Amino acid sequence: MISVKNLCKSFGDFTAVDDLSFEVKPGDIVGFLGPNGAGKSTTMKMLTGFLTPTSGHVRVNGRRMSKNATVLQRDIGYLPEGAPAYAEMTTFQFLNFIADIRGLNKREKRERLKEVIEQVELYDVLDKTIDTLSKGFRRRVGLAQAIIHNPQILILDEPTDGLDPNQKQHVRKLIKNLSKDKIVIISTHILEEVSAVCNRVIIIADGAMQFDGTPLQLQQQSRYYQAVTLKLSYAADITGLLEIPGVKDMQVDKETGEVTLFPEQGKYILGPITEHVHHYRLPIDRLHVDEGRLDDVFVHITSHGSHK
Amino acid sequence: MNAVFLITRREFAAFFATPIAYVFIAIFLMLSGIFTFFMGELYERGQADLQPFFNFHPWLYLFLVPAIAMRGWAEERRSGTIELLMTLPVTVTQTVLGKFFAAWLVLLLALALTFPIWLTVNYLGHPDNGIVLAAYIGSWLMAGAFLAISLCMSALTKNQVIAFVLAIVVCFLFVVSGSDIVLDAFTQWAGNATVDTIASFSFLERFSAMAKGVLALNDFIYFMLVIGLWLYACQIIVEQKKAA
Structure with missing residues (x-):
């Protein structure tokens, strides 16, 4: 378990992380979101013991990171921002070095190397030096390095950055498939990734916590959550739609002729709307229910924070 | 202790994965040859010893050791x-030691590869090989001192050029601290004890x-x-930079 309490980090006058507190339990896959420069990477650097907090502390399994870094780091796998690796080594040499320094014995090492190389698909580049690898492969080498010792805690700073859509999906699946009792924290600015992989979302802006909840709760904050959009074949009388119980607001897009109906908080309006449509024989081409627009929520939450 | 070995092995291999070690050793051998035969006049002296060879080592190290060490931490940063x-679950001390030993071994290898000069002298006469061995050990020790200073300077910056220049300046101060260049600045106002202490820092005198x-043991x-x-200073710098 990771517990973070009143964590602050400043570089000179600049406060990168401002009084952050949260707990992460085994089984949590946390998506760490925020605009660029929000303090995501700085926080992760403190979680892994690379940076020392200005005040507050990070505890892993009840022990303070700043006092027991070397011991606690055994259980942590970390992919730093930009996936740094020793450029002059080959992929295999590099992974071998990390496995050695992580203290894997010969048998474990062979097994894990084989497994990880397969999981991350590195066969083709095993004997290439890392500085000749493409961005995507470099990121995958970084990922392989982070999971080679099968760590209890996995902290990944933008693991899918620079990967093509296939690889992205592959990495997401990989993260999801890691055993259920692990702690995974990934930072990203791709919102779809969060609903695809994570079961918890933490949003920070200007170094301070803005949101902590499930992806569903995040979606529910959207005005569009469970909103119903209709596309009419031709202009028809739609004034009646606003009177349907549970409908709070209506918005008409003049260009496309789409009508969006927003529900009142916590109401589901699809049923009453279809009834209404049937009853008045409205000419409907298309109808869909929105699951909430994360971009909107993200902008709302993070810009709200910067007004402080 | 295992971690120190692993880091040493990685760093040592890194020197040879890039041309650094080859260039360093080649230049070291060339320069030490030139110094010994042309400037030290090994033949003309008519003595079967390696003094002309060893006498130039402080000056060779002054430029070559900072060159091999400048990358140490700067590149990492x-x-x-x-x-x-x-x-990774290693302490700062272990990495500092690992990096130092790796580069020190490269220096040892460079020194060992000067053996043709030793063979030459043995062929021409009968030098006291105990003295030669002692001088080799002394030279390697001194190279270690240059190296420790240079690595510490490398930890200060992420720019290799700055690391190189800083290392040369500090090493130079240690090389010449026994000579008048440095001592003149102190004799005017400082007591004899101070001047003697500063003079005793000199690599040149001791070497x-x-x-x-x-x-000698001292x-x-x-x-x-x-x-x-x-x-130790290097370790403190690396740890401080972590907190900043």
């Missing part, structure tokens, strides 16, 4: 791999005895202390 290294084959301890203290 620039490429971001320091973040990887510091989040001149070693080059003659006198491996010189030995002096170089070990210099190595230890600068590596």
